[in-house]
Structure formats: C-alpha cells, structure tokens
Amino acid sequence: MRVVERLAKRESTWRELDDLLLTLEDLKWKPADASKVLRLGELYRSVCTDLMLAESYDLPAETVGYLHALVGRAHNAVYRVQGFKFKDLAEAVLMTAPRQLRNDPALRFALLIFYGLFLLFALLAAGRPEFANKVVGEAQLEQMEHMYEIPITDRSANSQDSQRNDSMMAGFYILNNTTIGLRCFAWGIFLGIGSVFVMASNAITLGTVFGHMATVPQAENFYTFVTAHGPFELTAVVFSGAAGLRMGWGLVVTKGQSRLGSLRREAQAAMPTVGAAVVLFFLAAFIEGFISASPIPYSIKFSIALFSTTALLAYLLLGGRQQAISIGEEDA
Amino acid sequence: MSMSSLSSSSELTGLDTTIRLVTPERIVFLYPLAGPFRRAIAYLIDMILETALALAIFVLALILSIQTTLGFGPALAAYFLMLWGYGIFWEGLFNGRTPGKRMFGLRVVTEDGLPISATQAVIRNTVGAVDGLIPFCYLTGLASMLLTNRFQRLGDLAAGTMVIVEEKTWRPRIERTDKEPEVAALLPWVPLRVGAGSELSRALADYVKVRSRFGKARREEMAEPLARPIRLRYGLPAGSTADAVLCALYHRAFLGE
Numbered sequence: 001m002r003v004v005e006r007l008a009k010r011e012s013t014w015r016e017l018d019d020l021l022l023t024l025e026d027l028k029w030k031p032a033d034a035s036k037v038l039r040l041g042e043l044y045r046s047v048c049t050d051l052m053l054a055e056s057y058d059l060p061a062e063t064v065g066y067l068h069a070l071v072g073r074a075h076n077a078v079y080r081v082q083g084f085k086f087k088d089l090a091e092a093v094l095m096t097a098p099r100q101l102r103n104d105p106a107l108r109f110a111l112l113i114f115y116g117l118f119l120l121f122a123l124l125a126a127g128r129p130e131f132a133n134k135v136v137g138e139a140q141l142e143q144m145e146h147m148y149e150i151p152i153t154d155r156s157a158n159s160q161d162s163q164r165n166d167s168m169m170a171g172f173y174i175l176n177n178t179t180i181g182l183r184c185f186a187w188g189i190f191l192g193i194g195s196v197f198v199m200a201s202n203a204i205t206l207g208t209v210f211g212h213m214a215t216v217p218q219a220e221n222f223y224t225f226v227t228a229h230g231p232f233e234l235t236a237v238v239f240s241g242a243a244g245l246r247m248g249w250g251l252v253v254t255k256g257q258s259r260l261g262s263l264r265r266e267a268q269a270a271m272p273t274v275g276a277a278v279v280l281f282f283l284a285a286f287i288e289g290f291i292s293a294s295p296i297p298y299s300i301k302f303s304i305a306l307f308s309t310t311a312l313l314a315y316l317l318l319g320g321r322q323q324a325i326s327i328g329e330e331d332a
Numbered sequence: 333m334s335m336s337s338l339s340s341s342s343e344l345t346g347l348d349t350t351i352r353l354v355t356p357e358r359i360v361f362l363y364p365l366a367g368p369f370r371r372a373i374a375y376l377i378d379m380i381l382e383t384a385l386a387l388a389i390f391v392l393a394l395i396l397s398i399q400t401t402l403g404f405g406p407a408l409a410a411y412f413l414m415l416w417g418y419g420i421f422w423e424g425l426f427n428g429r430t431p432g433k434r435m436f437g438l439r440v441v442t443e444d445g446l447p448i449s450a451t452q453a454v455i456r457n458t459v460g461a462v463d464g465l466i467p468f469c470y471l472t473g474l475a476s477m478l479l480t481n482r483f484q485r486l487g488d489l490a491a492g493t494m495v496i497v498e499e500k501t502w503r504p505r506i507e508r509t510d511k512e513p514e515v516a517a518l519l520p521w522v523p524l525r526v527g528a529g530s531e532l533s534r535a536l537a538d539y540v541k542v543r544s545r546f547g548k549a550r551r552e553e554m555a556e557p558l559a560r561p562i563r564l565r566y567g568l569p570a571g572s573t574a575d576a577v578l579c580a581l582y583h584r585a586f587l588g589e
Contacts, residue, residue, distance in 0.1 A: 003533075003586045004506050048359040058530045060506075060537030060586075069499040071361045075353075076439060076447065076498065081427045084450045171408030175415075182416060186461040189486055194462070247459075247490065260489060267455050267490040274458065289405070 006057055010050055014067075017043040017074060024077050044074040093279055097272035098319025104273075106245040107238070113196060114238045117203035118210070125211025132212035136205055144209060148221040170289025177233065178281040181240035185274050188244020189263070191251055195244030202237055228301040229288035231308045236280035243270040243277065283308075351482070351496065353445035363445060363496040366438045368477045371495055377432030378418070385414055416458070424453035437498045443482065445496070452491040460487025506586050507540045509579040514572070518580040521568050528585040536582040543575065551575040 020040055024032055032040075051067040059067075101107050125132040132141055180198070187194020213222040250266025251259055291304060349365040393407030422430040428440035428448050440456070442448055448456075463473030463485045473485035482494040509515050528536065535558065543551055552574050559574035562581055 004588070007506065045357060048355070048357045051361060052359055056530070058528065058533035058585075060541070061534055062537070062541060068361045071355075071359060072353075072363055072496075073498055073500075075355055075361070075445075076427060076441070079447050081424060081447045081453075082449065083425050088450075167405030168408070169405070171405035171412075175408045175412040178412060179415070182458055183461055186459045189459055189462055189490060260492075263490055264492045267459065268451060271451055271454060274454075 003058060003060075007059075007063070013043060013046055014050075014070060017047055017070060021070075021073050021077055025073075040074070040077060044071075044078055047071055047074060089275065092272040093275040095320040097276040098315050099321075100269065101239075101242070101273060101276075101316055104242060104246065106249060107242040110195075110199060110238045110242040110245055114199045114203045114234070114241065117200055118207040118234075121204050121207030122211035122214075125208040126214045127211075129215070132208050135208045136212075141209075141212060144213065144222075145216055145218050148213070148218040148225065151221050151224075166289050166293055168289075169293060170285050173285035173288050174282060177236070177285060178278055181236055181277050181281050182274070184237065184240040185244040185247070185270070185277070188241075188246070188248040188270075189251075189267075190248065192245040192248025195241045195248060198244075199237060199241040206234075224298050224301065225292050227298070228292045228304045228308075229284045231305055231312060232280045232284035232287065235312055236277045236284060239273055239277035239280060243273040246270045246273070349483070351445060351494070363441075364499065365483050366495040366497050367483050368474055370436060370438065370497065371477075371483075374430070374432035374436045374438050377435055378430050381431055382414065382418055385418075386411060389414065419457035419460070420453050423448065423457070424450045428453075433495070437500060438495050439498050440493050440495055443492050443494055448491070448493055452493055456487040456491035456493050458487075459490040460485065462486055507582070508587075509540065510583050510587075512576070512579065514576040515579045515583065518568060518572055518576050519583065521566050522580050522584045523566070524584065524588060526581060526584045528581070533585055536578060536585060539578055540582045543579075548575075 017040075020036065020043065024036065024040065047067065047070055051064070051071050054064045054067055121135065125135070180202070184195050184198035187198055210226075213219055247263065247267045247270045250262045250264075254262035255265075257265065287304065287308075291301065349367065350362040351365055352360060352362055354360050389407050389410050393404050396407075397404055419430060423440050426434075429438070433439060440448055440453075442452065460473075463476070464470045465472055473487075476485045476489065477483045480489065482488075484494055488494055510519060539555065539558075546554070555574035555578050559577040562568070562577055563570065563572065568577060
C-alpha cells in the first residue's frame with residue numbers, strides 16, 4: 001500500500017480524535033458523556049497502533065511527529081488527575097499527622113529551637129533593661145507599648161469600631177501568619193536551614209517582646225490579649241518548622257535512595273504536618289481576631305488557652321491511635 | 333535522557349529535550365520538555381490573572397465594606413487562598429494546567445509522564461515559594477532549571493514533576509511536486525512502484541519538505557549526492573537537475589501514480 005493511500009485511510013481517525021480531544025479539553029465541570037469516553041478509548045488505541053507501525057510504514061518524519069503529539073494529548077485525556085477528596089485531607093491531618101509527629105525527631109528539634117530561644121530571649125529581655133531595645137529596636141517596642149495602652153475591656157466603648165477590627169484582623173492573621181508558616185516549610189528545602197532560620201527569628205522576636213512587655217505598665221493588657229490564641233499559633237509555627245526540617249533532612253540522610261528520591265519521599269511525608277499547621281494557623285487567627293480582641297472576661301480567655309493546650313496534647317499523644325485502642329478493648 | 337531512548341530508534345533523540353514514555357498500551361512516545369522561556373511566558377499570564385483576581389477581591393471588599401463593616405476580613409482570607417491556592421487548584425483539579433499553561437500548551441506531569449496526584453500539586457506549589465525568593469528574583473528557580481536535565485525548579489524536584497509541551501501540530505500532508513514541468517518530464521523514467529526503504533523514504537520526505545526554502549543552486553548542492561546513484565539506477569537523463577530527480581522519486585515512493 002502506498003503511503004498516501006495509507007494516510008488517506010487513517011486520516012479520518014486522526015481527525016476524529018483531534019476534534020474529540022478539542023471538545024474534551026474545554027473547561028467543564030461536568031464529566032464527559034460515556035459514549036465520548038468509549039470512543040476516545042477506541043480512537044486512542046488505534047492511533048497508538050498507527051504510531052507503533054509508523055516506522056515500518058515509512059511514514060514521513062513530520063507525520064510521526066504529529067502522531068507523537070496526538071498520542072500524548074490523548075494519553076493525558078485518558079489518564080487524568082484524581083483531584084482532592086475531603087476524606088483524604090481530613091484523614092491526613094487528623095490521623096496521619098499525629099501518628100508521624102509522635103515519633104518525629106524533627107518535631108522535637110523544632111520544639112527545642114523555637115521554645116528554647118523563645119524562653120531564653122524572654123528571660124533576657126525581662127531581666128536586662130536595655131536588651132530588648134538592642135534586639136527588636138526601640139521603635140517597634142514603643143509601637144507595641146502604644147498598642148496595649150488601653151485595656152481590652154475598654155475597647156468595647158465604640159462597638160462598631162471594634163467589630164470592624166475583629167473581622168479584618170482575623171483575615172489579616174490568616175494571610176500573614178499562614179504565609180509565614182508555609183514559607184517556613186518551603187525554606188526547609190535548603191537542607192532544613194531555612195526552616196531553622198524562620199523559626200529562630202520568630203522565636204527571638206516574640207520572646208523578646210514577651211519578656212519586655214512584662215517590665216512595662218501595659219503588661220496586663222498585653223498578656224490578656226495573647227493568652228487565648230497563643231498555644232495554637234506558636235505550635236503552628238513549630239509544626240511548619242518540623243515539616244520543613246523533615247523535608248530538608250531527607251536531603252542529608254537518604255536511607256539508601258538517591259538524594260532527590262529521598263527529598264521527594266520526605267516532602268510527601270511532611271504534607272500531613274503542613275496541613276495540620278495550616279489548620280492551626282486558621283484556628284489561631286479566628287481566636288485572635290474574635291476572642292482575644294473582644295472584651296470578654298479573662299477567665300474565659302484563659303480557659304480557651306487551657307482547652308487548646310489540652311486539645312493539642314491529646315492530638316499529639318492520642319491522635320490516629322483509634323485502631324490500637326479498639327483492639328485493646330476487645331482483649332479486655 | 334536515558335540510554336534506552338537512544339537505542340530504540342535510529343533517530344538521535346538525545347540532542348533534543350524530549351522525554352520518552354511507555355504507556356499501558358505498550359506504546360512508546362516522546363514528549364518535548366518545556367524550557368524556562370516558554371514557562372516564563374505562561375507564568376506571566378498566570379501572574380496577570382492573579383493580579384486581576386486580587387484586584388477583583390479588593391474591589392468587592394470595598395463595595396461590601398460600604399454597607400456593613402465586615403468586608404475586609406473575608407477579602408484578606410480570600411487573598412490568602414488565591415496566593416497559595418491558585419496553582420494547587422488548577423493543577424490539582426484540571427489535569428496539571430493553569431490557565432497560562434493551557435494557553436501555551438504546557439502541562440505538569442510526573443517524571444514518568446503520568447498525571448500528577450493532588451499531593452504533588454500541593455508540594456510543587458508550596459515548596460515552589462522558594463523558586464521566586466525576593467532578593468534573588470526567580471534566580472533560584474532558573475538556576476535549578478538549568479542544572480537539572482528535565483528543566484525542574486525546586487518545587488518540581490521536591491514533588492517529582494516536570495512540565496511538558498503538548499503540541500497541537502498541524503496534520504502534515506504529502507507534497508505534490510508532479511505539476512512542476514521538470515519533475516513531470518522525469519516521471520516516465522521512474523517505475524510506478526519504488527521500494528525506497530525506510531531510510532531513503534525519510535530522507536526524501538525531509539528534503540521535499542524543506543526545498544521550497546532554498547534557492548536553485550543550494551538545492552542542487554544538497555540533492556546532488558543522493559541524486560547521482562538514482563540517475564544511474566533508473567537511467568535518468570544526465571542533464572536532469574538533482575532537485576527534479578529527488579522530487580520524481582518522492583512522488584513515486586509516496587504517491588505512486
């Protein structure tokens with residue numbers, strides 16, 4: 001058979017597949033018709049055969065190139081992204097993340113760096129008068145002092161004003177804090193050093209401010225404000241740092257895989273922790289926006305802090321243990 | 333580029349930036365990889381879209397905040413979702429393509445050429461934050477792309493993904509040369525059925541495809557080495573141009589009559 005005859009014979013199939021792919025590639029939420037999907041499979045297989053035989057048919061290089069592109073497009077239409085399932089996301093954050101974090105040296109290291117530096121700088125700033133000025137700068141400290149001059153309970157005087165601040169600030173905390181957290185994770189790709197840097201710089205700034213605020217008259221207002229959301233927000237930073245450290249450590253200790261393969265494995269393994277950190281940042285932002293800034297009594301704010309600390313401990317110690325517990329109950 | 337891609341066909345695929353993929357249908361096909369410049373243009377389109385979206389969010393927030401006092405909080409949260417979720421949303425739900433990539437025929441696939449998973453979309457876009465670090469202005473990503481043999485930026489490396497070009501090429505056609513008087517004059521000498529063999533067929537097809545771009549003298553220079561043995565084999569007139577000889581043989585090999 002002549003090449004031109006062969007091409008003429010096959011061309012209608014290629015044209016049909018081409019057109020079908022164009023319609024399937026359109027942005028649509030609805031899944032395609034069953035008949036179209038069936039036809040796609042048939043056409044895809046037959047074009048695959050054409051490509052396989054292209055060389056023995058002496059097809060021109062250009063036609064072979066065209067077939068490669070056509071098969072490639074059809075392949076990507078047949079084998080598709082599976083998308084997100086809410087159940088998988090929930091399971092990753094609620095079950096997989098705590099299971100991994102319990103045995104994760106990266107989490108212990110991150111806790112040590114963050115809370116170690118936090119406490120150290122808080123004590124130094126509280127104990128030495130000039131220390132805080134040197135670390136965070138006078139201008140920022142004055143701004144902080146100014147922010148907490150009025151007791152939070154008095155802010156309710158102008159209710160409309162405080163309401164606007166609440167919603168706006170919650171949105172701002174989501175944007176600002178979660179971005180810091182995700183960046184802290186991403187920087188972990190530089191052997192984990194980036195994550196350590198972000199955690200350390202945040203711990204130093206926060207610790208110094210906490211220590212300094214204890215020495216000024218606005219101390220009560222400040223601590224009343226930070227109590228409720230503190231546990232979630234600080235732990236969220238630690239979680240993002242732990243995820244980044246885990247990914248960076250994958251480049252160092254490869255467990256017998258290639259460096260890149262190891263990085264990939266650890267990046268994948270760090271994802272549930274990143275998800276948990278994002279959830280914590282969101283929760284903290286809502287508490288910070290709507291509860292910390294509101295004039296409700298300190299006892300409620302304190303019990304929220306107590307509750308969230310307990311919840312975090314329970315999450316870390318008991319999360320994802322379901323199956324083991326149910327087996328234990330059966331035995332008993 | 334793996335060794336096997338060189339051995340499978342007589343073509344030298346090693347010089348091109350192509351990726352070889354074996355499908356479940358036992359078919360081997362090639363993907364061209366997308367280099368930094370193609371991707372930069374697609375990225376620019378996405379940036380423009382993101383900026384437009386951000387503007388829309390803030391205009392909406394402004395309108396909302398006229399009536400109630402709630403407007404800006406949700407807007408900031410929406411801005412966060414757009415900032416970090418744009419790539420994840422499009423690549424994770426629409427088969428590895430953001431609008432910019434769709435416009436320029438690019439697609440994110442795994443290193444094996446398969447569709448990416450949702451987790452990979454998240455990793456590639458989250459870790460990808462370091463590719464555009466502010467003081468280095470995308471140099472981290474660019475350096476990484478130039479140093480890896482699949483043009484991967486750091487986000488791609490962590491997720492195990494790459495970006496390929498999905499070309500919509502035009503259906504090629506067989507050239508008609510038999511209307512040219514010189515070629516038509518030669519056709520009676522060449523037998524109706526020519527078993528050219530795959531290598532000669534490819535050479536003829538390549539030559540006929542590009543000949544229109546060259547002048548007369550250049551065509552002769554290119555065609556002469558191949559035309560000389562053909563003239564001898566079929567007893568073509570010695571005065572015939574090499575260009576016409578190859579066109580006549582091409583016509584017989586691909587079209588027959």
